[in-house]
Amino acid sequence: MKIALQTLASMVVGFVFFGLALFWPAGTFDYWQAWVFIAVFIIGTLGPSIYLMVKMPDALRRRMRAGPFAETRMVQKVIIAATILSVAAVLVISAFDHRFEWSTVATPVVVVGNVLVWTGLTVAQIVVIQNNYAGATITVEDDQRLVSTGLYGLVRHPMYLGTLIMMIGTPLALDSYWGLLSIVPALLILAARIDDEEKMLKQQLPGYNQYTSKVRYRLVPYVW
Template structure:
């Protein structure tokens, strides 16, 4: 097993353990079927994308493994990623507490819909990484990087973030909580702030990006914004 595969496996195992702790400790029980199904969907989809990248685009896998506040170079992005990380933790912890105290349970059918939204989000992310070998987890311009304007990039300028939207909305529903949707109040401002700051960076550092924004008018949601 080469070093990249080992690091990807280690990162996946660590992420699984942290996610399990964030769900089952606040829930105060292991009797939480929604969490098991959600983790199966989330971890399974993440693993599938990791295996795909390991085989088809190991350089992109290397780029995407550099993630989080410490991986960003600009101070603004470090701050944004701290808020984004806190927002995602809230998307897990709030539904877990909701499971313990039964504040706002959803029906099993809604939880299934939530899991489908999570799966859809990962599918959209797959289409993005298949189209763009420079879709790193950090904001940067790699050597030789060019503007991508095909596939999902012909629809919106930030299809990776667009793909994340159904995943974010689906997560608290999959975990059985209406109240968890309020955690999006933490995450969405960070996402929009990151998107706008990324556009500022790309206008300045990626040749052809300004012309691309004139061609593809919508940033995140087609016909909306």
């Protein structure tokens, strides 16, 4: 019951966050792209969350233990705080773009954006199912084992790959091309998180050094 209430509370907080970051700068509730985006996001997370609640409650608890204060490393506290600001920037800039019509995104492209958002969310949820220890904070637990199969056989940080896909789709789903520019600092922040995370994993997770030799790419196959 407790985890169900926490999940519900998390979704309510997320809805309020999206509402403030989108409708306030847009200056109107008549912003159908934002409503569709929020619906896609909520539905895309609700189903997997219910599955994890029933089948893998420990994994769901790890996913819900998030935010700067949940991190154990100071550099990650800073990075997560910067990440939250960068996400807000993507939403706010996209909403302002919609309001002042700096750019116009055709409806088919908005649909593509929502498909990317859904795909990114799905990839992230699959990662949690494949790796019960894939939490929202960077820690290595005593009984944690290395996972090198599934999506982890493609890149070393598949959850962040899902995040990247979702980041690219978000401005398009929100009727904005200018919002894509705000992804650049978000990518730099994501790269910094990966770099610091790998330093810790090489020190604390047995077999990780050998894994990096086997799976060469961190985030995007054949790129980085």
